[in-house]
Each structure stands twice: as structure tokens, then as C-alpha cells.
Amino acid sequence: MSAGASNPLPPVVVGAGPAGIRAAQTLAAHGLRPVLIDEAARGGGQIYRRPPAHFERSAQTLYGTEAARATALHGTLDALQGRIDYQPDSLVWNAQGGLLDVLHGPTQTTRTVAHGPLIVASGATDRVLPLPGWTLPGVYTLGGAQVALKFQGCTIGRNVVLMGTGPLLYLVAYQYAKAGAGAGVKVAAVLDTARFADQWAAVPGMLAQPAVLAKGLYCVGWLRAHGVPMHTGIRPVRVLGNGRVAGVAWNDGRQERVLPCDAVGLGYALRSETQLADLLGCRFAWAPLQRAHLPERDGAGRSSVPGVYLAGDGAGIMGADAAEWAGERAALALLADQGVGVDAARAAALERRLAGLVRFRRGLERAFPFPDGWAAQAPDALVVCRCENVTAGELRACARDAGADEMNRLKALTRVGMGRCQGRMCGVAAAEILAQARGLPVEQVGRLRGQAPIKPVPIHWQARAAEPQGAAMEPGA
Numbered sequence: 001m002s003a004g005a006s007n008p009l010p011p012v013v014v015g016a017g018p019a020g021i022r023a024a025q026t027l028a029a030h031g032l033r034p035v036l037i038d039e040a041a042r043g044g045g046q047i048y049r050r051p052p053a054h055f056e057r058s059a060q061t062l063y064g065t066e067a068a069r070a071t072a073l074h075g076t077l078d079a080l081q082g083r084i085d086y087q088p089d090s091l092v093w094n095a096q097g098g099l100l101d102v103l104h105g106p107t108q109t110t111r112t113v114a115h116g117p118l119i120v121a122s123g124a125t126d127r128v129l130p131l132p133g134w135t136l137p138g139v140y141t142l143g144g145a146q147v148a149l150k151f152q153g154c155t156i157g158r159n160v161v162l163m164g165t166g167p168l169l170y171l172v173a174y175q176y177a178k179a180g181a182g183a184g185v186k187v188a189a190v191l192d193t194a195r196f197a198d199q200w201a202a203v204p205g206m207l208a209q210p211a212v213l214a215k216g217l218y219c220v221g222w223l224r225a226h227g228v229p230m231h232t233g234i235r236p237v238r239v240l241g242n243g244r245v246a247g248v249a250w251n252d253g254r255q256e257r258v259l260p261c262d263a264v265g266l267g268y269a270l271r272s273e274t275q276l277a278d279l280l281g282c283r284f285a286w287a288p289l290q291r292a293h294l295p296e297r298d299g300a301g302r303s304s305v306p307g308v309y310l311a312g313d314g315a316g317i318m319g320a321d322a323a324e325w326a327g328e329r330a331a332l333a334l335l336a337d338q339g340v341g342v343d344a345a346r347a348a349a350l351e352r353r354l355a356g357l358v359r360f361r362r363g364l365e366r367a368f369p370f371p372d373g374w375a376a377q378a379p380d381a382l383v384v385c386r387c388e389n390v391t392a393g394e395l396r397a398c399a400r401d402a403g404a405d406e407m408n409r410l411k412a413l414t415r416v417g418m419g420r421c422q423g424r425m426c427g428v429a430a431a432e433i434l435a436q437a438r439g440l441p442v443e444q445v446g447r448l449r450g451q452a453p454i455k456p457v458p459i460h461w462q463a464r465a466a467e468p469q470g471a472a473m474e475p476g477a
């Protein structure tokens, strides 16, 4: 059967990370010419982020044990040149009525892309829980700290504390300590809110992916062997400094301790970037394992909206291998739904592999649990939403005095999540505070609805986007 017979519009893939690249590759292999859109200048996604073209560090230096995988994925994308319509530097900031609004960064123009079937592979970002002092210059997310290193070969400071929990905590510590050796950059400490007992108890589950577990253990062993201080079961107290970071205060379970540093990397695992799925009308459900409302997808990646498929971390954090498998699986589902013959055995094998990862995922959650007491311990003066300067106390007062018991009501009354980040940074924390203030389970306070623009775009582009579709628009025109 000829490919793409039933829909005249090309399939579109949003996101050129592991999930999106494998999806585009699979569609191209079946004779389609998909559009692949990514806001980054070079495809690869988060884990296999590529530095600017003129940077010349080896794959081994950049990606360590993942160098072969990174090179293979980049090679796949490069080899697709001419067979797909690849649109880098392009942020999809809205999705409505079969159209995507796309902002091209370098030329500062916006355009609309009409889409047929759509695969959303939008990935993840850091899950952030604020603490007093987190708005000081010198505080980064763990992912941001890693991006600085991977993309630009820079560190966020010379004496860095990494704090929070999750596998990225130890990975970034290892990457910083290794890259910094000989360059005068040191990791002052790794401060993990998870307890060592939890990590030990999680080992059986994590054996479902022995190679990944081995890499994690290697990082920890390397850090220990190189004398990097690591503390588990801690409670972050505050970031210290006057005008910029000068240290961190934390509680080791017995007493408060202070450690000087000039930068902090902070994060509590990852959260899925679900805004596009939301704008596309996908149904969401509470996912207890991920402690998040996520767009529903079946084992093949079909969402609740016909013609919309979800792949990779954007619909639930499962890691880079799973993202590649899910991207391919979603593309096979798309093809089958278009009447294109696909290899059913391959599709079934991919689904089995993905299902097999759930045990590992449970292990990770056991090893690096969400810090349950966080909301109760957050002081009233803590700025939760830095864009709109909304404090934990204001959120609690709104819950108490105005009866807000749902996130969108809280947003309307306090402006939390209404600023530049659109709740991508503060949404998790605000939901935890609201749930704690109302004595509700966090799933019951709901989630912030996605709103366009899902990421900041200059205001004149939005105004012009309301005009008739088609032509590219110049800034200030």
C-alpha cells in the first residue's frame, strides 16, 4: 500500500530528541516525508544535546558512556537529510485547529504549520522545589548546570553544591567533578534528600536495567573515590548569600550545617513537558508513580485524540532508551492508522520492551522519592512563583481565605504560574502547597491548564498570529 494515502497533510513530529528522531526515521523508512520540528539549533534532545557546530569536543568527552548511542542518533538524523522536512530552531508555541504556531528563533519570524497526524515528543525538564534563597544569582537547575557543561563547556561556578534528588544529581556531580579536575572547579558536596536505606532497598527493582544501574553505581563510586562529599537523607534549609550565592544551609537529620559555595545546582528528578498535548485536547490522568497528571497513551503511543501520538519523556519519564523505542512504536501506530503495512512483530516487541521498564522505573522512584514533607516545611516567606513573586504564605492564605482548592482557581486569584514560565517551574511546588494547605491529596488539586504561548514569545508575534495564516511575519512589521 502506498504510504500516507489517507491523509494529504504530512505527519509532523515535534521534538528531535531520541523519541522524535526515531519516529521520523520510522516514518521515512515507510515512504513518508515527515516534518520534524525542534526548538534547538541541532537535534539530539536533552541527553544527546549537541554543542554549536564550531565546538570541537569529542563525543567521548561530551557523552562519556553514552557516546556511541549519541553518535548513532546524530548519525540517524544527519542521514535523514533530504528525506524529511527538518525544521530546527523552531519553537511550537501553540496548537489549535490542525495548525501549529511556530517561532523561528534566528530570523525572528513566526509561521503556521498545518499538520496531519502528529507525534508529540516534547521531552522533559527539571522538577524544581524551591527553598529560601533559590532566586539568588548562581542557583541553577541540575539540568541547567548540565546544559552549561554539555552545550558550552562551562560550569556554573568553581565551587559547586548539587542538591535535591534523582539520578541526574549524581550524574551531574560526576560530570562536573570529572570536567573540573585540573580546571580549578570542584564539587563542594552532593546533598541528596533521599535516604541511603531507600536507595539500597531499590536495587532489586533497578536490576531490571542492569547496565543503567551499573553506570549509576560507577558514578557514585567514582565520586567517593575522588573524595567528593556526599550526604543522603538531608533537608535543604536555604541558599545563603547577599547578591549572589555564598553557601548553602542544610539539615543532616541532627543539626543544621553550612557549606560555602559559589553556585548551586538544584533538582528533584524530571517532569514531563505536557503543554502541547494539553493544547491538542489530550485527556490527562493522574500517574501515581510519576506524581503527575499526564496525557493518557496506550501501549503504542496513541493519545485520546485521534491522530495525536505521544512518545518519550513528554508523556511520562522513562529515560532515553525508552524514548527511542516509544518514538519508533508511535510512528508504527501512526502508519498503521494511515493504512500503511507495518511489521507487527516489531511493534509488539517494542511494546514488550517498554512494559518491561516499568519495574526499573518503580525502583528509581523508590531510590529517589519525592520529599514528602517539603510543602509542610516551606516557610510562608518562600517565593514559589518567581515570575510573579508569589509566596507560599500568599498561596496558603488564598487556600484558607478564598477557598481555592484547585490549581487554576489558585492561579486566577494569586497569579501563580501566570508569568514567563507558565507554571513549568512553579506548578509542581504550588500544587504541593495548595494540597498541604487544604489537607487534600495532591492529585485532587489538579494541574495548571496549558495556555498558549507555552513558552515565552515576544508579544508582537502573538498579536500578529491572530491575523490571517500563511505568510511569515517580520518582527516589528
Ligand SMILES: Cc1cc2nc3c(=O)[nH]c(=O)nc-3n(C[C@H](O)[C@H](O)[C@H](O)COP(=O)(O)OP(=O)(O)OC[C@H]3O[C@@H](n4cnc5c(N)ncnc54)[C@H](O)[C@@H]3O)c2cc1C
Pocket: 014, 015, 016, 017, 018, 019, 020, 037, 038, 039, 040, 044, 045, 046, 047, 048, 090, 091, 092, 093, 121, 122, 123, 124, 125, 126, 142, 143, 144, 146, 147, 168, 171, 270, 273, 276, 311, 312, 313, 314, 318, 319, 320, 323, 454
Ligand atoms: C536537562 C536534562 C538533562 C538530562 N540529562 C540526561 C543525561 O545526562 N543522561 C540521561 O540518561 N538522561 C538525561 N536526561 C533525561 C533524558 O534526556 C531523557 O530521558 C531523554 O532525552 C528523553 O528523550 P525524548 O526524546 O523524550 O526527549 P528530549 O530528549 O527531551 O527531546 C525533546 C525535544 O523536544 C524539543 N521540544 C520540546 N518542546 C518543544 C516545542 N514546543 N517546540 C519545538 N521543540 C520542542 C526539545 O528541544 C528537545 O530537543 C536529561 C533530561 C533533562 C531535562
